[in-house]
Amino acid sequence: MEQDYKPHEIETKWQKKWTESGIFQAEPDKREKFFITIPYPYLNGNLHAGHTRTFTIGDVVARHKRMLGYNVLYPMGFHVTGTPIVGLAELIASRDPQTMDVYERLHGIPGDILPTLDTPEKIVDYFKHEAEKAMRMIGYSIDWRRKFTTTDPTYKKFIEWQYIRLGEKDLIVKGSHPVKWCPNDNNPVEDHDILYGEEATIVEYTLIKFRYKDIVLPCATLRPETTYGVTNLWVNPDVDYVKARVEKDGIEEFWVVSRDAFRKLTFTDRTVEYIEDVPAKSIIGIKLTNPVTGEEVISLPASFVRPENGSGIVMSVPAHAPFDYLALRDLYDVDLSKYGITEDLRKIELISLIKVPEFGEFPAKEIVENMGVTSQKDPRAEEATKIVYRREFHGGVLKEITGKYEGHAVSKIKDILTKDLISSNAGETFYEFSEPIVCRCGTSCVVNMVKGQWFLNYSNPEWKAKVYRCLSQMRIIPAEYRVEFENKVDWLKDKACARRKGLGTRLPFDKEWLIESLGDSTIYMSYYIIARFIEKGDLTLEQLTLSFFDYVLLGKGDPKAVSADTGLDPKLVEEIRRHFVYWYPVDLRSSGKDLVPNHLLFFLFHHVALFEEENWPRALAVNGFVSLEGQKMSKSKGPILTLESAVSEYGADITRLYILSTAEQTQDADWHKAGIDSARRQVDRFYSFAKDVIESGKRANLSMELKQIDRWMLSRMQNYIRETNIALDAIQTREAIQNSFSCS
RNA sequence: GCGAGGGUUGCCCAGCCCGGUCAAAGGCGCCGGACUUAAGAUCCGGUAUCGAAGGAUUUCGUGGGUUCGAAUCCCACCCCUCGCACCA
Numbered sequence: 135m136e137q138d139y140k141p142h143e144i145e146t147k148w149q150k151k152w153t154e155s156g157i158f159q160a161e162p163d164k165r166e167k168f169f170i171t172i173p174y175p176y177l178n179g180n181l182h183a184g185h186t187r188t189f190t191i192g193d194v195v196a197r198h199k200r201m202l203g204y205n206v207l208y209p210m211g212f213h214v215t216g217t218p219i220v221g222l223a224e225l226i227a228s229r230d231p232q233t234m235d236v237y238e239r240l241h242g243i244p245g246d247i248l249p250t251l252d253t254p255e256k257i258v259d260y261f262k263h264e265a266e267k268a269m270r271m272i273g274y275s276i277d278w279r280r281k282f283t284t285t286d287p288t289y290k291k292f293i294e295w296q297y298i299r300l301g302e303k304d305l306i307v308k309g310s311h312p313v314k315w316c317p318n319d320n321n322p323v324e325d326h327d328i329l330y331g332e333e334a335t336i337v338e339y340t341l342i343k344f345r346y347k348d349i350v351l352p353c354a355t356l357r358p359e360t361t362y363g364v365t366n367l368w369v370n371p372d373v374d375y376v377k378a379r380v381e382k383d384g385i386e387e388f389w390v391v392s393r394d395a396f397r398k399l400t401f402t403d404r405t406v407e408y409i410e411d412v413p414a415k416s417i418i419g420i421k422l423t424n425p426v427t428g429e430e431v432i433s434l435p436a437s438f439v440r441p442e443n444g445s446g447i448v449m450s451v452p453a454h455a456p457f458d459y460l461a462l463r464d465l466y467d468v469d470l471s472k473y474g475i476t477e478d479l480r481k482i483e484l485i486s487l488i489k490v491p492e493f494g495e496f497p498a499k500e501i502v503e504n505m506g507v508t509s510q511k512d513p514r515a516e517e518a519t520k521i522v523y524r525r526e527f528h529g530g531v532l533k534e535i536t537g538k539y540e541g542h543a544v545s546k547i548k549d550i551l552t553k554d555l556i557s558s559n560a561g562e563t564f565y566e567f568s569e570p571i572v573c574r575c576g577t578s579c580v581v582n583m584v585k586g587q588w589f590l591n592y593s594n595p596e597w598k599a600k601v602y603r604c605l606s607q608m609r610i611i612p613a614e615y616r617v618e619f620e621n622k623v624d625w626l627k628d629k630a631c632a633r634r635k636g637l638g639t640r641l642p643f644d645k646e647w648l649i650e651s652l653g654d655s656t657i658y659m660s661y662y663i664i665a666r667f668i669e670k671g672d673l674t675l676e677q678l679t680l681s682f683f684d685y686v687l688l689g690k691g692d693p694k695a696v697s698a699d700t701g702l703d704p705k706l707v708e709e710i711r712r713h714f715v716y717w718y719p720v721d722l723r724s725s726g727k728d729l730v731p732n733h734l735l736f737f738l739f740h741h742v743a744l745f746e747e748e749n750w751p752r753a754l755a756v757n758g759f760v761s762l763e764g765q766k767m768s769k770s771k772g773p774i775l776t777l778e779s780a781v782s783e784y785g786a787d788i789t790r791l792y793i794l795s796t797a798e799q800t801q802d803a804d805w806h807k808a809g810i811d812s813a814r815r816q817v818d819r820f821y822s823f824a825k826d827v828i829e830s831g832k833r834a835n836l837s838m839e840l841k842q843i844d845r846w847m848l849s850r851m852q853n854y855i856r857e858t859n860i861a862l863d864a865i866q867t868r869e870a871i872q873n874s875f876s877c878s
Numbered sequence: 879g880c881g882a883g884g885g886u887u888g889c890c891c892a893g894c895c896c897g898g899u900c901a902a903a904g905g906c907g908c909c910g911g912a913c914u915u916a917a918g919a920u921c922c923g924g925u926a927u928c929g930a931a932g933g934a935u936u937u938c939g940u941g942g943g944u945u946c947g948a949a950u951c952c953c954a955c956c957c958c959u960c961g962c963a964c965c966a
Contacts, residue, residue, distance in 0.1 A: 176966055216966060311964075324965075335962065337879095356879095520879090527880095568879085587964090618882055622961090625881075630964045651966065730882095731961060759960090795905090796890085800883075802959085804890085808906065815919080816905095822920090869892090872904065 139821040141785025149273055158275040160207040162716035168204040170196050170722045171659045173733060174211040174284075177261040178218045179769040180241045181268050181777040183760040183805050187793045188726050191757055191867060193274045194794065195722065198862045200275075207717055209280040209662040210269065212262045215638040216651030219254045227252035232771070240774045254637055258283060268778040272786045279669045280662040284654060285637055288668050291678035292661050293639040293654045296744065298680065300590070301643055305743055307591045310403050311630050312336050312565040315582030316573035317401070322582070323573050331571035336581055340552050341564045342449060344422040344431065349377065349388045351422060351433070354444025354564055357523075358551050359544060360451040361426045361560075362536045363485040368436035368448040368461065371473075375412040375446065381405040385559065390417055392446025398566070403583035417447075419473040425560035432482075435473060436461045438510050444566065452498060453484040454526060456518040459498040460510040488530040488544060497522045588647060589628040592739060598623055600742040601735075609753035611865050612799050615730070619754070622731045629653075629736075652732055656740035659720050660687055663713050667706075677702055686710050688745070719748070724755040724865070727800055755865050758802040760793065775805060788814050794867035 152158060172192040175185055196208040225233040226248065237243050243251070243260075251257045262283055269276060282289055300306050313322045314336065325332060341352040342361050351367060369375075374393045379386060382404040390412050391399065399406045414435075421430045438461060439448050452459040465479050486495045493500050501507075501518045509515075530544035539547055555561035571579040591597065601623050610616040632647035639654055641647040664686065667673050677700040684690040685707060693704035693711070700707075719741075725734055734754060741750050759766075762773045780789045792813035797803035840848075854873050861869035 178966085213966085218966065313964080322964095524879090584964095589964095614883080618961095621881055625962080627963080633964080650964065652964080655966095727883095727960085728966095732963075732966080798891090801891090806890095809890085812906065819920080868904095872892095 139818050141787055141817075145271075145273060145786045149270060152273075152275075153270075158208070159277050159279055160205060162713055163205055165203065165205040167717060168196075168199045168206045168721050169659070169717045169719070170199070170206065170208050170724065171662075171720055172210070172723070173725050173729060174213045174655070174658075175265060176213045176216075176218070177258060177265060178222050179237070179774070180243075180261065181265050182767060182769070183762065183775045183777070183780065183793065184726060184767060186272070186777045186780065186789065187760050187803060188724065188757055189269065189274060190272070190790050190793055191755070191865060192724050193276075194790075194867060194870075195724065195755075195862070195865060196275050198859075206275075207662070208274070208276055209659075209665075210274075210276045210278070211281055211658065211662070211665075212258075212265065212283045213651070213655055214254075214258045214262075215284045215636065215649075215654050217633070217636040219257050220636055223252055223254045223257055226257075236770065236772050236774075240772045240776075242776055242779055258285065258637075264778070268776070268781070271781045272777060272789060277666075280665045282661065282665045282668075284651075284658075287675050288665075288673070288678055289658075289661060290639040291675065292658070292664070292683065293649060294642045295678075295680055295683040296657060296740070297639075297649060298642050299744060300740075303743060305591050305594065305597065306631065307589050307628070309587060309589050309628065310583045310585045311587050311589070311628075312581045313584055314567070314571060314579055315401060316575065316577050316579050318575050318577035319573065322584075323571070323579055327574050328579075329572045329574045329576070331567065331569050331579075334567045334569045334571045336565050337568050339444060339564045339566055340555060341445065341562045342555070343387075343425050343560060343562070344449070345425065346417075346420050346422045349390055350380075351390055351417065351447050352445045352562070352564075353447050353449035354566070355449060357451075357548075358555055358561060359532060359536065359539065359547055360454055360487065361424065361449065361555075363451040363453050363487040364424050364427075364431055364449045365452055365482050365485060366431050366450045366462070367422060367433040368439050368450055368458075369414055369418050369433050370437060370439035370441065370446065371414045371418060371435045372437070373414055373439065373441040373446055375414055375417065377409040377412050379405075379407040379409055382562070389445075390447075392441035394442045395445040398580050401580045401582040402564070403585060415473060419470070419475040425558075426555070432475070432477075434462075434465060434475070434479075435470070436510075442570075444564070451485075452482075453486045453496045454488060454498050454522060456498045456502050456507065456515050456522060457510055459484075459496075459502055460507065460512075460515055463502075464509055485535065487533050487535050488526050489533050490526050490530040492525050492529070493522070497526065584630075587630050588632040588641060588644065590631045590653060590736075590739075591628055592626045593628050597739065597743060598626075601738050604738055604742050604747075604750045608751060611753065611755040615754075615756050615800070618730060619735070622735055623738075625731075626735060626739075652736055655733065656736045657744060659723070660714065660718060663717050664710065666713070667710055672706060673702070676700075682707070686714050689715075719745075720751045722753045722755060723751060724757065727756045727758055730756060756800055757865075758797055758800045760803045760805055762804070763806050764804055784810060784814060788817050791817060791871065795871040796868070798866055798868040 170192055172189055175181055192208060196206045199206045222233070226237070229249070234248065238245055238248050247260070251260055266278065266281065297306065315321070316323045316327070337356070339354040339356060340358040341354055342358065343350045343352050344367060353367060355361070375390050376393055376396050377388060377390050378396055378399065380389045380399065388409065396406070396408065418433050418435050420433050422433060423429070424431055434450075436448070438457060439446065450458040450462065452462045462479065462482065484496050484499065488497075490497060501522055505514055505518055507514045507518055527545050532539045532542050532544065532547060534540050539551060552561065552563070556563065565581040567579070567581065573579050602620070605616070605619055605623070610619060631650045631653040632641050632644070633650050634647070636648055636651065638648040638651060641649055664673070679699050681691055681696050681699045682702075685693065685696045689711065693707040696702065696707045697704040723734070723737065738751065761767065762775055765773055767774050784792075788810070792810050793803065793805070795813065796805070796809055857873040858870045861867075861873060
């Protein structure tokens with residue numbers, strides 16, 4: 135043993151031995167297997183402290199399982215599909231100052247190399263080489279024979295197979311979807327294009343179609359169930375309205391909406407044509423038909439109606455909406471004869487449709503009276519609205535008046551109800567921003583519908599049901615995240631799965647489109663098994679046929695038929711299948727928590743859609759982020775700490791120890807100087823302690839009988855080992871380190 | 879707004895599921911000591927407040943409640959972080 139701790143010497147020595155002996159090259163054998171995967175890194179930069187944490191957790195679990203006697207496979211690939219690498223190539227080609235600075239200074243790319251990385255291909259080549267080098271430097275126990283890049287032609291064959299099979303199951307559908315759009319640039323706006331309103335999201339409203347003669351007055355609402363309680367509409371006498379011909383799915387109608395709403399409609403998936411201006415006065419005092427109840431409702435004037443919100447016409451539910459109740463009450467003694475309204479508005483009866491424990495029949499009336507809200511201009515009206523909506527949404531149940539929806543929880547009924555409204559043409563979906571968005575060019579943005587888009591049909595209830603079943607059988611680490619996963623499955627809607635730009639695989643049944651990058655990284659863990667044979671030279675591109683994948687991954691068909699199809703030896707085909715059967719399913723997929731609502735979810739969806747239940751994933755683990763001296767990392771802007779620079783400066787063991795001991799599980803870790811320095815001292819101390827133990831071991835008489843104190847020592851030791859094992863099983867690396875090092 | 883997580887002693891953080899042994903683990907910092915020519919490293923002790931000490935007092939976001947007893951259980955409220963989609 136050396137006198138002083140010299141990490142780089144020790145590390146180089148052992149890493150060399152590992153590579154030469156191929157000790158981490160896993161092959162099926164008699165032992166029980168453990169297949170652990172970590173999401174492969176996206177290569178628009180060097181690996182950083184965030185990767186370091188996630189990958190080190192994976193490596194620690196892999197090594198621990200090996201110690202416990204498992205045959206462990208820990209593979210790694212490289213993700214390059216999508217647009218960011220293309221964007222980065224453009225920025226480097228144009229010598230964007232910030233990019234050049236960040237990538238040279240923070241990503242550590244030598245100044246003579248950086249300018250040459252001006253195409254996506256060169257970037258991929260460079261970073262995949264660097265990433266592997268870095269991961270070897272930190273000593274990950276990866277089977278490198280199985281590495282691949284998502285633009286490999288062989289990988290594309292695998293992705294094509296997947297999408298053809300998903301398509302056959304009708305899980306890929308065509309449709310349109312809303313995007314944030316700048317009418318001036320004629321382009322979707324991305325977050326960095328936005329001048330004001332970065333926080334804005336697209337909100338789904340339902341337009342309820344109230345009819346008067348041959349015209350429709352659509353009202354936008356977030357609560358379509360309240361249509362059953364509408365007593366009247368609100369029209370603002372001071373707003374400009376227009377009549378338009380609106381056509382959608384072959385149905386032609388004439389709508390009256392505010393001028394602002396008309397502009398928004400022109401960007402939707404409707405054909406819209408201006409007919410004429412409509413004076414507000416002419417649509418006040420008219421009697422319209424409620425499309426769900428068939429009842430007649432009157433339109434009344436209200437100044438609170440904003441032309442830029444929704445359609446500029448509002449439906450009134452005074453029993454449940456404080457503003458509506460107040461506006462109605464404010465009109466009780468107003469002379470409305472100039473609108474031709476002569477009836478006594480006090481005769482308008484409130485219609486109650488939601489039963490909620492905290493309130494009586496008319497929650498809006500009740501809260502307005504209890505809080506003493508004076509009028510629709512009273513600021514407390516807003517507060518009253520929030521309280522009523524919250525109570526009704528969470529605790530409310532629909533009453534008899536809603537017919538077949540009676541007894542359903544308000545919080546659960548919206549999707550079903552909306553679907554019914556649309557299919558009976560009582561309503562339509564309408565998208566709007568939660569707050570106005572202004573593009574960097576100064577134009578105010580709209581919601582535009584992109585047509586002919588391909589979707590993964592994640593909203594499919596049967597598909598979701600399978601995912602729930604899969605989740606219920608899985609181990610989730612930490613356990614608190616189970617509810618999070620369940621919520622996200624519930625929340626997930628259809629997802630656009632194709633793009634025009636970027637790197638990736640073309641959609642096999644519509645070659646104009648590229649498969650979106652999150653959709654091509656869902657079941658690739660199975661590809662690691664095939665990649666090992668491609669690396670060996672046993673498989674060529676042409677031999678990766680549909681029947682090959684069907685047999686190897688699903689067990690469908692038989693080796694002879696595959697052999698006839700591909701020219702492969704049937705024995706080899708069986709061998710590959712045998713490898714798949716041995717390694718699959720994935721025993722643990724461990725990842726940063728940012729991937730919970732997207733990648734990890736899609737990982738489950740695609741597995742349950744394609745594979746037999748016995749090959750569904752067994753466990754998911756989630757870990758937190760890493761910040762630097764309290765600051766969030768950013769690949770494109772900095773700050774960033776690369777894995778390579780951390781290991782160069784501190785050595786692999788100190789880096790690994792520190793990143794795993796500074797925070798537990800889903801907590802975020804902060805990388806700071808004082809912390810890493812203390813980790814360095816801890817390893818130093820341990821090294822000299824180990825040295826002492828070895829030295830004293832040489833002097834001691836080992837045949838001597840154990841004394842009481844030795845037994846105590848052994849007991850303590852065994853206790854720490856047990857605690858460490860328990861902690862590692864739960865992937866509590868901090869706990870494990872504290873236990874295993876407290877014995878020194 | 880919705881969903882998830884969190885607010886603990888100078889700081890980071892453990893404990894909370896399974897109430898008492900909790901003035902509350904561990905690390906960092908700080909203070910004192912040992913070692914040293916000295917510094918660093920290492921080791922020992924201390925680190926809410928008052929007291930020499932036994933001990934006493936006030937603490938675990940805020941306010942209530944349950945209980946003989948609450949950081950831990952229940953209710954309400956406040957604050958913080960993250961996600962909310964076609965972007966990896």
